[in-house]
Amino acid sequence: MENRIAALETSTAVLQTAVDALASDVSVLKTDMSAVKIDVAVIKSNYVTKDELHKGLAELGREIRIVQRWLVGLIIAVVFGFLYHGRARDASQTFPAPPIQVAPQAMPSAPAAPAEPSPQR
Incomplete structure (x- = not known):
């Protein structure tokens, strides 16, 4: 033991x-x-928690859409501005030119003799 x-x-x-x-x-x-x-x-x-992250992403998405709309509007405005400017410039060039001042000349005294007719067949 x-x-x-x-x-x-x-x-x-x-x-x-x-x-x-x-x-x-x-x-x-x-x-x-x-x-x-x-x-x-x-x-x-x-x-951040998951819910806070989703809220932040949703807010960011809204802000991005606002910026996109502004950019699209700006691009459209610039394009139409250039088109309008080009048309206005072209339109100003299509107006008739002012008349040209030419000094008067004396008319010839005798008209020129007519040309001989060509023989016909």
């Missing part, structure tokens, strides 16, 4: 050493877990 008690005491000593090692590991895990909790709290406070 003494042998059995000695074996149990040895086993108990080994178990006590293992429990002490586990206790130290648990204390390290507790400090690590508290650091993780702090990090998660920072993430929750600083980063």
Whole structure:
């Protein structure tokens, strides 16, 4: 029986050493877990949620559509401005030119002789 008690005491000593090692590991895990909790709290406070992200994307989409409409309107206005300017310039060139002042010349005294008719076949 003494042998059995000695074996149990040895086993108990080994178990006590293992429990002490586990206790130290648990204390390290507790400090690590508290650091993780702090990090998660920072993430929750600083980063956007899914709903906030969708709201922000919807607002961004509305702003992009407004800018697109303005750009399309501006492009149309510029194109029609160039077309109108080109037509106005062309229209001003189609108006008749002012008459040219020519000094009067004397008329020839005798009309020129008519050309001889060509022979007919």
